[in-house]
Amino acid sequence: MREFDAELYLRLIGERMLTDRDDEYNGTRRPAIAEAALALVAVEAIDGGRAEQVLDDYSFAVMLRSAPDQFLRRYVAGASPPPPDGAAPLRPRPVVPCARTVEHAQDTIEVRYVSLSAESTSVGVIWHPASVGRTPMRAALTDDRGTTEAAHFSGTGSHHGMRGRLITMGPLSPDTSWIDLDGNRLELTEQPSRFEATLEPLAEQDPAHRYLWRRIAEPDQFDGRGIEPAIDALLAAGALSAEDALLDDVRAVHEAMQGRVFTPGAPPPPRRPGMPEPWGSLLARNGQDDGPRGSIVLGAVPPPFDGFSVAVLDLESDENRFRVDVEVTPAAVHMPYDLGMGPQPLAWWARDDRGNHYLGQREQWSHTDHYDHGTVAFHPAIDPRAARLELLPTGPATRAVISFALPWSTT
16 A cells, blocks of 8 residues: 555545535434545554544534534533443343233233343333324233242334333243233244354455455445445555446445335346356345245344444235344444544445345444344345245354245245
8 A cells, every 4th residue: 555644545535525615414424534545444544533533523513513412412401421341242142932912001012022131031022002193102011930030022114013122121931931011921832943143254355355345234224325435545545446347336336225226126237247146146136025025033143253243033024025023242333423443334245045145234323331133134135935044143254144944935
């Protein structure tokens, strides 16, 4: 890599951002300076701490000028704390299938599973509120030892159905034979599906190439300009050549992923010759609405990898997509108007035994002091001919491989 002043490069982007007022962004959308900083850190053109300091300077200026309420919240009330170092890994726990529909305070609750971890108990549910705008659901959960814990609902949806979990602050007995949900006994007699969970190192790859592919696979929706500031920074640093054939592939995949992919009934985007995998098979099934309907309870907790620990509780498939309920540690706090570096999130991939690949995006996400939890929605729909699926939460250097049979397969 040629001599290159990465800090000066970032500060020049920041100055242009301020003079051009190129800071009108919302939610998780990243401005150009943050996109460039993450790419430069990935290829070791600048130290992460130094890049964070530069971003903090411009974050301060943006919030002070354009969002005084955000400025007050972060700099007066205090910024959100960073994820704790050395967060305890998630531990295996009983996760019991429990397909039951119960009436609760005039609402209807479809129960999917019960997870009995050492820290808390959660019940996967689809909550059908009795009225629009109803206060989020609360319930009391009791185990067969007589221990009772209050549970609150965490999830998203509409008045037609809110998908999420009832979560307690403290644990119930991990070997209880039943759970009482406000007078409705849920028998815990079924067994989860069998699975295999291993770790697999990623293939060696040029750091700039790896960063760009990983950036596209991130599990959040970002705006379409996101990849170009990263490419520009890598070119300026000499970590990437303008003649690199990868750039055509990266841009083609990125364009195909912007807003048009994963729409039910939509035709697949035009296939470019030599489209690299896993993107080729991922895009080939775009718009397919032939996915099977069914659910699988797993309770898979693979060994920790790349500083992450994950638990995959269940999978639900329909004709357009499939979803998995997950937990991830360490917890990552994200704030609007935060230009900070933050840990790069896991990418959520899946593949089946017919050569198809699937990409997950966070659909509903919440935080606790110890871990994140929520739903990852995978697209496209599962190939109805597939007999086996692997879920692949993927870090910078390693991925977990959670492999299991699909019980609805007819092949």
